[in-house]
Amino acid sequence: MLSYLSIRNLALIDNLTIEFGDGLNILTGETGAGKSIIIDAVGLILGERADKEMIQTGKDFARIEGLFYLKKPEKIIPFLERYGIQTQEDGSLLLTRQLSRSGRNICRINGQAVTLSVLKELGQQLVDIHGQHQHQSLLNPEYHIEILDRLGGEPLAGCRQTVNSLYSRWKSILHEIDMISKSERDSERMKDLLSYQINEIENARLKPGEDDELMQERALLQNAEKINQVINEAYDVLYSGAERGMAVFDQVAVVKERLDQISGLNEMFAGISHDIDNIYYQIEDVIDKIRTCRDSFDYNPDRLDDIENRLVLLNSLKRKYGDTIEEILELQKKLKSELLSVETRQDRLEELNRQEKEVYNKLVEACTGLSRMRRATARIFEQRVIEQLSQLGMEKTMFEVAISTPDDSADYASFITSQGFDKIEFTISPNPGEPLKPLARIISGGEMSRVMLAFKTVLAGIDDIPILIFDEIDAGISGRIASVVGEKMSSLSQSHQVVCVTHLPQIAVMADVHYRIEKRVEDNHTHTFVSLLDENERQEEIARLIGGAEISKIGLEHARELIDTAKEMKEAIS
Secondary structure (H helix, E strand, O other), X not given: OEEEEEEEEEOOEEEEEEEOOOXXXXXXXXOOOOXXXXXXXXXXXXXXXXXXXXXXXXXXXXXXXXXXXOOOHHHOHHHHHHXXXXXXXXXXXXXXXXXEOOOOEEEEEOOEEEOHHHHHHHHHHHEEEEOOOOOOHHHOHHHHHHXXXXXXXXXXXXXXXXXXXXXHHHHXXXXXXXXXXXXXXXXXXXXXXHHHHHHHHHHHOOOOOHHXXXXXXXXXXXXXXXXXXXXXXXXXXXXXXXHHOOOHHHHHHHHHHHHHHHOOOOHHHHHHHHHHHHHHHHHHHHHHHHHHHHHHOOOOHHHHHHHHHHHHHHHHHHHHHOOOHHHHHHHHHHHHHHHHHHHOHHHHHHHHHHHHHHHHHHHHHHHHHHHHXXXXXXXXXXXXXXXXXXXXXXXXXXXXXEEEOOOOOOOHHHOOEOOEOOEEEEEEEOOOOOOOEEHHHOOOHHHHHHHHHHHHHHOOOOOOOOEEEEOOOOOOOXXXXXXXXXXXXXXXXXXXXXXXXXXXXXXXXXXXXXEEEEEEEEOOEEEEEEEEOOHHHHHHHHHHHHHOOOOOHHHHHHHHHHHHHHHHHHHHHO
16 A cells, blocks of 8 residues: 655655555645646656656756555565565555756665666556556556456366476477577587587596696606605615714614613603604614605606606697596586487487377467457456446446457468467547547547446456556536445545545545645745545535535535445445
8 A cells, every 4th residue: 555655845745644545545626726737747657758857847856755555565575686676574665756957867676776667567467446547457468468368267277287388398399499409510520519519528537626736746756866865865864874874764773772771760760661662663764765765766767758748639639629627528428428418319309209199289279269268258257347347427438358369371370479469459439430449449438448448447456556546537427327426435444545536525535545636826936735624624625525615505405415325335345
């Protein structure tokens, strides 16, 4: 629901805030008081086009702000997430739009700046404005097929899902056929290339981690002389001694022997003796390892050449096929798979052509069934709309769901979409003798409002747009028809928030919340004001609508009678 609307510096409005309620919100007031400005303001925060002349004289900007609370925020959340807009836990949406005389617009959703197109896209999911305004989902022919399909219920939804699944499968097959056909002329060249690449990798007989092992071995061989020198020197120092005097191992042995002689005299000597024992055996172990390294290390110049040649080959393959051996081996698998695909391409193409014909025939059959269901649903929809229009004083109005379907001789393929092959548009003729025309070509605001009220009444159970605004709905009606309009709007307000601008008491009395719009002259400037009416003020306003500016006792009594009757009607509706 639209919780509140804040307007600054727009036309006759300096600074105005309206807090709307659930159910049916009625706006009344003298002609020219500013009711249309309020509706215009709602249109602006829904992304409608703006004219900088709407900015109040002497002001640099106009600002409109609307706070919405969504009963089913989950339907809007995907939209908000798509544009990175932060969602609120309470399901609230704050829409803001600022107009400047420079022509610049600043639009925000929940405080985040967005483009005007994003604001409009969201607005189309929140509010329908019916009247002289064009913010109406039902005027968009692309929306008509969705309305009709939802009216068809589960059976039609199931049939449409079948069409959608078959369509997706059919398009996927066509895409693969196209890809194979385009590359067919290059298949032989591709086979040669793939075969060469595969053989080049296979002939290398790659092993994972081989390059790292070779580089380590190369480093040893390149430093063989130094390694031999260091190992021999270490062996001489630790074990041989020779010219350097007594070896470290022998010296430690002497110390060990001496400490063993006194280790029994004192715990400290015993501890030192134990430590020397450990050192002795550790040195012995190190000497064994050095001896093993010395005896096993063999410098082979030929082996170094082999390693260098192997690394050159590996680096060449890396430049062509991947940064690592593992990547090259993975690519080899893919190349083999591609080669197999090329070799079996013709077979695959024949199989795809067979599948395409099979799926296409099923798709045409499903589309035909879907079209039949839509036509049956359309007849029911037409009857219901015409019945509603008749009750609204438009007895002569003709309404038809125009369904365009390709004939049997046509190429269905050029017409089929994920929704079938039907083109659907709602058409209407408000006056006898006039041909049926698209809804958008209805000129009269009053006619349009009543037509939309009829639609919304029929579609109340499936309509996702939570807020409806009716302007000029009372144009050309009075008496009994006005009462019917008021009753239908009250009924519609059970499932939607409804805002209605009216001059008729028969409609106004059905209000759940009633506002009076008036203009006053202060300091030689005309301003618009909005008042939320209490019970007594509402009775006076209804009396004014009945009898004009002069409110008589009889008028007040008549107003009270209408209000009481309206309460009974509303109780019966609920």
